[in-house]
Amino acid sequence: MSEETHVPVPYRTFILIWVALLILTGITVAVSRVDVGALNIWVALGVASIKSSLVIFFFMHLKQESILFKIGLLTMLVILAIFVGMTFLDILYR
């Protein structure tokens, strides 16, 4: 099996991602001080998901990995969604 070697990601790319992560953190903190009702938690989770995607695709090099790695992540997320979904079906309609 041939080894696929990754091209090193330039420092610049990582630093830009880091700046984006800091800005998003600032946004989460700022939004949490404004009352938008139940929306607060969804905004917080939304921003956290964007931050996670940046970490996973760039810092963790998922962007450079083969399709197998991406399917793996997707599978895990589907399992997680079932896990959460089933729990809430129980709690909300008990």
Added chain:
Amino acid sequence: MSIEHRDDTGARFGMWLFLYTEVILFSGLFILYAMALAKYPAEFSDASHKLNIYFGSINTLVLLTSSLTIALAVSAIQMGRIKQTLILCWITIALALVFLINKYFEWSAEISHGIYPGSEQLAEMGPGITTFFNLYYFTAGLHGLHVFIGGTLIGVVAVMTAKGKVTSDRYTLLENSALYWHLVDLVWIFLFPLYYLLYH
């Protein structure tokens, strides 16, 4: 001449599989959090306001920066810059220590205010607030343990790099330790807003 059996992609995929199990481990705690939040929304807001947002925010900056330095370390070793790799690894470990020291001061302050699992003062605040803090200590504690393990792992890899066992041609150990470190960062990305930033 011995034939070397080596599959770097396989080793990385194995690490990813392990990280999925880590996500499932933490998500169990986050699901408990979600269930309790649905039951005690007002109490969770009150409890969240008792946490120190400055400690939380500083530790967020510390972890995001440490994720940057370890990601840079992987690029550095791929380019054969061993000295830079080592410096970046040591900075990452130093940031891990800063995180844990902050945690020590944060928890000391909370415990001195009578907020810790099993305390009578906490029990008097009612079941909602007690649930919040029990989950907070368990989740942040498990996360802190991961910070400690990840920092140790990076330390071992840094020593191996200095000894020439991890090289620009063979750096899977550094890559996999970096992956673990990013997972620690990912968990904190969710933990921080859910525990520290609930609107009052």
